[in-house]
Structures are given as C-alpha cells and as structure tokens.
Amino acid sequence: MKKFFFVLVFSFLAFFAFSDDWTLGVMEFSFKQTQTRSESASKAASVLPQLIIDQFSNEELRTIPATEILDRKLNELQTARLSLFLQLSKEYKSRDSLVLTTTKPKTLQKSIKEEMEKIRDIEIKIDENLAEVKKVRDEAAPKIEREKAISEGRKVDDKKENDGFFPFQLPFSFFQKDENNEIVSEKIKLYKSDSSSLFTASAKALESGYSSWDFESEVIAAKINGLITGEITVYGDYCSVTASLRVYPGSQVLGSVTEVGLLTDLMPLANSIARNLDSKIANALPVLLEFEIEPREIARSTKITIDGIVFPLENSDGRFENKIIDESGIHHVVIEAPGYEELVFTYAFSDDNHFFVHVNLVPEVHGLANIKLKKYRDGVFHTYGLSQSSVTEKNPWASVEVNSKSVLGVFSVPKTNPDDSASSNIAFFQIPSQNAFDGAYLFVNAKPFDRQANIDKRRRWMYTAYTALICSLPFTFYNLGEFTAENTAYSQGRGDLERLKDLQGRTNICLGVTAVCGVWVVIELVRYLWSADRVLPEKVKIDKKALKNAQLFEEPIETQEEIEVQ
Structure with a gap:
C-alpha cells in the first residue's frame, strides 16, 4: 500500500513538473521614422530587444489572470469549431456527390442516410462547442469581476476549502491551482530558451498588424504566450523606445512603457524597460495592506517603506490614509516614527488580497551604562563601531551608550609587540538586552589575546x-x-x-x-x-554591589531624614 502511495505521489509530481510553461518572446523593434539611419541605430532594433528579454532569463512565476485563461479556452474551442466545420463541409460535399455517383435509388437513399447521420453528429458537436463557449464565459465572469475588484483595492472574501486529497499544502510553486483544479500560475520560459532568439513574423502578418488573425496564428504556432514588441524614434544620439507586452491568444496589451536613452549606451535603457515590464509579465495581483499603528497618537507621523518606496500615512493634503495597495509577493517593510524604535520585517503577502498589519512601536531608550573589567588593565571599550571610552587606574569605569538592545563591543589594549597579529590585542564582549539599561553597572571578564x-x-x-x-x-x-x-x-x-x-x-x-x-x-x-x-564574545554581568551603592548614593537626603524622624 505504501509503495502504491509513493508511486501515485511521484506520478502526481511529475505531471505538474512537466506541465506547459508560459513562453515569453520578443521580436525586432521597428522604427517610427522612415529616414536614413546610422549603423548603430539600425543595430539597436535587434540588440535592444535581446538586452530587455535577457533580464527575464531566470525561471520566475507568473500568475495567470482570468481573462487570459478565458482567451485560451475560447481559442481552443474556436480551433475545434473550425476543424468541425471543415469536416461538416466535407460531409456535405460527399452527400451531394452521391447523386452523381450512385445510380440505384435504394443504394442512394441508404448512402444519403448514412451521410446525414455523420452530418448530424458533427452538428451536435458544433452545438456542444457553442454551448461550452457560453458556459466558459459564465464561469469566468465572477473570476474576472473578482480580479477587477482586487485591482481597484476593494476587499474580496475568499472561502478556500481543502479538497481532501492532501491534508497539507504542497511546497512547490507550480502546484498553484484554483478551486476548479485549474493551474493559475506557470513558470516563465524564454522563446527557444535563448535570449538572443527573436521571433520573426511573415511580411503578410506584419502588414496585417499585431491584432490580426494572421499574426496571432503565427505567434500561437511558435508556442509563444507573451510577446514584447517595440517602436523606436531617433533624434541625433538619443532615442525614445515604446515597448509593449501582448499576450496570445487574444492579442491583449498588458502594458506599455516609454523610455528615453542614448543609442551608444543601451543597457540602462533595457534595464529600465525590463523593470517596468516585470510586474506586467509576472502579473502579480495587487494586495491591500491595512496598517494599525500603536500608539495611535504617532500614527500620522509614521513612515512606512516597502521595498525602498516610502508610503507616508499622512497625505500632502493632510488626510490620514492607513491603507496601501501593492503587488502580491514577498516585501521588505520598514516602519519608522520619530522617537520610536524602527521596526523591520519581511513577509510573503500572497494567497489573499487583504492583509491587516498591527504594529506596536516601542519608544527609543537611550542612556549610559558603566562597565569595567573583572581584572583591571588599561584599555579602551569600543561600541557600535564608533563610540569609545578609555579606562585607567584612576577611573576603571567606562561609559557606553545603551538603548535596551543587545550591544556587541570590543575591548582593546595597546600593542606591546609590533609583530603581534591584529587580533592579539582585542576581546569581544556582549551586553544582553536585559542588562542594557540606563545607569547599569556592569563587569566583564574580557582578556585580549590571539585566539x-x-x-x-x-x-x-x-x-x-x-x-x-x-x-x-x-x-x-x-x-x-x-x-x-x-x-x-x-x-x-x-x-x-x-x-x-x-x-x-x-x-x-x-x-x-x-x-x-x-x-x-x-x-x-x-x-x-x-x-x-x-x-564567542564574553557575556557582561551586572555588578550588583556597585549598582546597590549607586542607588543608595543617589537617594534624596530628605527621604533619609524623614525615615529617621519616623
């Protein structure tokens, strides 16, 4: 039984591992002007597309939108209908030719009856195909509406149920399916698995246009799902490039980008275009991030940075907005507020379209802690890579800055031998967070030597x-x-x-x-x-005796007098 189960699982994995990929292609860019061009400008039409598509060499995942899935199904049904219609035409011609080739009335009647049965079977299949078109459109309508709602930032309630086949979520990205067991994400592959291979269409297809039946048929025949096309305008050493991403079947334009650059330096131009088209190719659906900042009085002054882009919660017109729309995926989030500790985290915002982020910021704590060696010797305490404090026989206590966080520092002594290694005169120490408070008295057994x-x-x-x-x-x-x-x-x-x-x-x-x-x-x-x-760094410990003496010394004299009177 176990052997059968593992064979079944392996077959299941293999089925999806070798499923179809989403193929991205690019064709040579065209020039908007018909004037004579230099050799460098002419080469840019073929070199620039190669540089752009080379940015997508890695196997990334692409989420398939409902409209694209619908176009694929409609194209399959349309191809099937055309095939059925050709068969229907052939059977009608065969039936009509029986009148000229068959002389016996009974034989003619029997042959016509057989042909009519074949014709009727084909007509039934065509009717079923047309009914399937309506069914597919009706099933896709809620999904398309859902994606539209997500793109507009509206909340969508998704109820996900386990189909019961696997009690756990499979960790492989290409297993992403929806409730109807349809693949909703595919791996991106380059056309012919080579960034230098450009798709070439026939002159007739180019003349008909990117949205024509002829052009679309050639793209589908080349098994290309996404095609990058472009147009170049040249003035002197500068050029303007407009690149568009089209998906087939359907010839839908997912996005376009226009960039200006030097003909003599195409790489920055290609990087900029690829960066702008990347989100369109990956088709990462937007997600709504709703932030709740505590304490509430600092919410307006809080600054949120997502992947290096700053999103202030207070708009320029003074309105407070705690909702941010971004693309789904893994994001690096930094939350800052004046006088409070910076909060940094990374999270995968996926499998949902709405996320509620509760943030409780902690006030910054700054102070000075006193630290000395367990066994005295002259030296310097270094913390945070910049601040330092020396210890001498007259003053064995050093002051270091603390902020309630763990501190990693170095104690160094002067070199006695020039031939000693750089690490022979230092010792690392660590102040745990629970000991890093203002007014702390600490000691450490730091011994500099060549470890x-x-x-x-x-x-x-x-x-x-x-x-x-x-x-x-x-x-x-x-x-x-x-x-x-x-x-x-x-x-x-x-x-x-x-x-x-x-x-x-x-x-x-x-x-x-x-x-x-x-x-x-x-x-x-x-x-x-x-x-x-x-x-390993030496752990710093609290000098309880020194801390107690310091607290008694700092106690107000009035309080002591009151105690004596009582």
Missing part, C-alpha cells in the same frame, strides 16, 4: 596526545597478546613462570602508558574545545 593562535596551539597538543595514544597501542596489544598466550600455556603446564612474570610486568607498563595517553587526549580535547569556545 586563533591559541586554537592552533591547543589543536597541535591534541594531535600530539592522540598520536602518542595511537603509537602506544601496538606495544600494548603485542605484550597483552604475548602475556595471554603464555598464561594459557602455563595453566596447561607448558609455560615458563619467569617469562610469564616478565610479560605481565611489561603488559602492565604498556597498559599504564596507554591509559595515561588516553587521559591526555581527553584533557587536550577539552582544552581545545574550551579555546574554540572562547572565540
């Missing part, structure tokens, strides 16, 4: 001990074997007592050496692991 050299030293000693252990084993095994054999022989009355005592002594010595080497290996292994662990 890499220490690890190498301990590793060499460990290998030496291990080598000694391995070298002692042959002598131990040999003498132990000789002693065992001689002891067995002596027990049977064939051995020599003096030799047996000698072998016993040598065996005990070898066993002792091996045992000592084993203990040595364990000790050196522990020392090696300890030295490797010392690479």
Whole structure:
C-alpha cells in the first residue's frame, strides 16, 4: 500500500513538473521614422530587444489572470469549431456527390442516410462547442469581476476549502491551482530558451498588424504566450523606445512603457524597460495592506517603506490614509516614527488580497551604562563601531551608550609587540538586552589575546596526545597478546613462570602508558574545545554591589531624614 502511495505521489509530481510553461518572446523593434539611419541605430532594433528579454532569463512565476485563461479556452474551442466545420463541409460535399455517383435509388437513399447521420453528429458537436463557449464565459465572469475588484483595492472574501486529497499544502510553486483544479500560475520560459532568439513574423502578418488573425496564428504556432514588441524614434544620439507586452491568444496589451536613452549606451535603457515590464509579465495581483499603528497618537507621523518606496500615512493634503495597495509577493517593510524604535520585517503577502498589519512601536531608550573589567588593565571599550571610552587606574569605569538592545563591543589594549597579529590585542564582549539599561553597572571578564593562535596551539597538543595514544597501542596489544598466550600455556603446564612474570610486568607498563595517553587526549580535547569556545564574545554581568551603592548614593537626603524622624 505504501509503495502504491509513493508511486501515485511521484506520478502526481511529475505531471505538474512537466506541465506547459508560459513562453515569453520578443521580436525586432521597428522604427517610427522612415529616414536614413546610422549603423548603430539600425543595430539597436535587434540588440535592444535581446538586452530587455535577457533580464527575464531566470525561471520566475507568473500568475495567470482570468481573462487570459478565458482567451485560451475560447481559442481552443474556436480551433475545434473550425476543424468541425471543415469536416461538416466535407460531409456535405460527399452527400451531394452521391447523386452523381450512385445510380440505384435504394443504394442512394441508404448512402444519403448514412451521410446525414455523420452530418448530424458533427452538428451536435458544433452545438456542444457553442454551448461550452457560453458556459466558459459564465464561469469566468465572477473570476474576472473578482480580479477587477482586487485591482481597484476593494476587499474580496475568499472561502478556500481543502479538497481532501492532501491534508497539507504542497511546497512547490507550480502546484498553484484554483478551486476548479485549474493551474493559475506557470513558470516563465524564454522563446527557444535563448535570449538572443527573436521571433520573426511573415511580411503578410506584419502588414496585417499585431491584432490580426494572421499574426496571432503565427505567434500561437511558435508556442509563444507573451510577446514584447517595440517602436523606436531617433533624434541625433538619443532615442525614445515604446515597448509593449501582448499576450496570445487574444492579442491583449498588458502594458506599455516609454523610455528615453542614448543609442551608444543601451543597457540602462533595457534595464529600465525590463523593470517596468516585470510586474506586467509576472502579473502579480495587487494586495491591500491595512496598517494599525500603536500608539495611535504617532500614527500620522509614521513612515512606512516597502521595498525602498516610502508610503507616508499622512497625505500632502493632510488626510490620514492607513491603507496601501501593492503587488502580491514577498516585501521588505520598514516602519519608522520619530522617537520610536524602527521596526523591520519581511513577509510573503500572497494567497489573499487583504492583509491587516498591527504594529506596536516601542519608544527609543537611550542612556549610559558603566562597565569595567573583572581584572583591571588599561584599555579602551569600543561600541557600535564608533563610540569609545578609555579606562585607567584612576577611573576603571567606562561609559557606553545603551538603548535596551543587545550591544556587541570590543575591548582593546595597546600593542606591546609590533609583530603581534591584529587580533592579539582585542576581546569581544556582549551586553544582553536585559542588562542594557540606563545607569547599569556592569563587569566583564574580557582578556585580549590571539585566539586563533591559541586554537592552533591547543589543536597541535591534541594531535600530539592522540598520536602518542595511537603509537602506544601496538606495544600494548603485542605484550597483552604475548602475556595471554603464555598464561594459557602455563595453566596447561607448558609455560615458563619467569617469562610469564616478565610479560605481565611489561603488559602492565604498556597498559599504564596507554591509559595515561588516553587521559591526555581527553584533557587536550577539552582544552581545545574550551579555546574554540572562547572565540564567542564574553557575556557582561551586572555588578550588583556597585549598582546597590549607586542607588543608595543617589537617594534624596530628605527621604533619609524623614525615615529617621519616623
């Protein structure tokens, strides 16, 4: 049963893994002007499309809109109807030719009856095809309306139910289906899997236009789903390029972009056009992000940045707007407000069209903490890569800035030997967030030394001990074997007592050496692991005695007098 299940799952995966991809093609751009052009301008018509489509070489996912799915189904039904109509025409001609080729009335009547049955079968199929067209349009209407509502930022309630076949969500992107078991996303593939391959249409198709039946038929025959076309206008060394993305069947224009650049430097031009067409190709549906900022009094001054684009919650006209429309997918969000800690997170906004984001910002906490070494020595405490505070014998306490977050710092001492490595005079330390408060008194056991050299030293000693252990084993095994054999022989009355005592002594010595080497290996292994662990920053601890004394010192004198009076 288990074997059958795995075979079934593998077949299921293979079916989708090798499903059709969405093929993106591009054709040579045309010139809007008919004037004579330079060689560089002429080459731009073929080089620029290649540079643009090269930006989409990676296998990205594309969400298929309901209108495109409808166009595909209608095209399949239309192709089937044309085929049925040709068959119908053939059967009608065959029926009419029976009058001239058949002389016997009964045979003619029988043949005509057979032909009429064939004609009727074809007509039924055509009627079913036309009925399917109406059914497909009716089924697609709610989906198209839903996508329209999402694009306009309206909330849509989707009730998703598990079909029961798999109790879990499959992790593969190409398994995305809707409730009718239809694929709603496909992987993007380049035409002929090569960015340098341009689609070429016939002169008749080009003359008829991109929306004509002739052009669409050639695009579909080339198995292209999306085609980038463009038009170039040249003035001097500058050019204006208008690129459009069309999907077939249907010849629907998903988007157009116009950009201006230099003919001598096409790469920035191609990057800009590709970046603008990327969202149209991926067809990422918009999602509505609704933010609730706490505390409410800072909501108007909060700034939200999504993928580097700033969305202030207060518009220029003074209106407060906490709803942002963006494309679905993974977004990097940064939320900032004056006087509050910055909040940063990354989230996949998908599988829904409306997201509610509740944000509770924490006020910024700034202060100074006092820190000293457990064992005093001159040096400097460095924090945040910029601030530093020295310690001396007269003033062993250093002041470091804290903000209730974990702090990673460095304690450094002056070099005594110019040949020492750069890491031999520093020690890392960490102030945990619970200890990083204003007025804290801390101490750390930071010891600057070359940790890499220490690890190498301990590793060499460990290998030496291990080598000694391995070298002692042959002598131990040999003498132990000789002693065992001689002891067995002596027990049977064939051995020599003096030799047996000698072998016993040598065996005990070898066993002792091996045992000592084993203990040595364990000790050196522990020392090696300890030295490797010392690479980690030393944890700072609270000096409870100093903190208590500081709190007593800072207590107001009036309070002490009142206590004494009472």
